[in-house]
Amino acid sequence: xxxxxxxxxxxxxxxxxxxxxxxxxxxxxxxxxxxxxxxxxxxxxxxxxxxxxxxxxxxxxxxxxxxxxxxxxxxxxxxxxxxxxxxxxxxxxxxxxxxxxxxxxxxxxxxxxxxxxxxxxxxxxxxxxxxxxxxxxxxxxxxxxxxxxx
Numbered sequence: 310x311x312x313x314x315x316x317x318x319x320x321x322x323x324x325x326x327x328x329x330x331x332x333x334x335x336x337x338x339x340x341x342x343x344x345x346x347x348x349x350x351x352x353x354x355x356x357x358x359x360x361x362x363x364x365x366x367x368x369x370x371x372x373x374x375x376x377x378x379x380x381x382x383x384x385x386x387x388x389x390x391x392x393x394x395x396x397x398x399x400x401x402x403x404x405x406x407x408x409x410x411x412x413x414x415x416x417x418x419x420x421x422x423x424x425x426x427x428x429x430x431x432x433x434x435x436x437x438x439x440x441x442x443x444x445x446x447x448x449x450x451x452x453x454x455x456x457x458x459x
Contacts, residue, residue: 345427346359346453348405349378352430355400357391358436361432363457369452376429381443384432387418393432394421401425421438 323451335429353366361382370377380397384390394415401407413422423433431443438444 329336344405348401348407348425349402349428350382350429350454351404352380352425355397356380356393356430356432357456358400359389359396360385361389362391363438364455365444365452365456367447368453369447369450370449372450375413376424377427378429378453379429379447380433381438381447382423382428382430383435383438384418387434388436389454390418390421390432391415392395394430397423397430397432 349366354436356364357407361384364380364382367379367381368377369375369379382393394412398412402407407428410424410426412424414420414430419434420437423430423432423434433441433443
């Protein structure tokens with residue numbers, strides 16, 4: 310028996326409605342923004358759970374194309390910086406299904422950057438945070454959440 314080569318579906322049935330497609334894209338972008346903010350909050354809480362200090366969650370989407378949110382925190386040592394990075398990665402994988410695209414500086418632990426694409430987590434030792442003046446660099450960002458400085 311030969312397979313039928315002609316579809317019973319009319320051509321107009323397979324061309325999507327442009328308005329419907331636009332609405333789907335808008336809906337996905339809204340959900341992505343909510344998902345990204347939720348992921349950023351998970352990262353923030355992971356830093357707090359491992360005793361990171363001076364934690365800030367910043368919305369940077371209007372200031373840069375590299376990410377929508379930054380989480381910035383201070384670690385008391387290189388060991389704590391690595392533990393914070395590991396906890397953030399573990400929690401985001403478990404609660405949001407997100408794995409890092411890349412991690413930089415983990416071995417040294419002076420400034421650890423964990424990149425999740427639309428979310429970047431910066432973990433500094435105190436002298437590195439002051440040296441790079443990240444808080445001043447992103448002073449125009451909206452502060453979504455922050456802990457008290459140690």
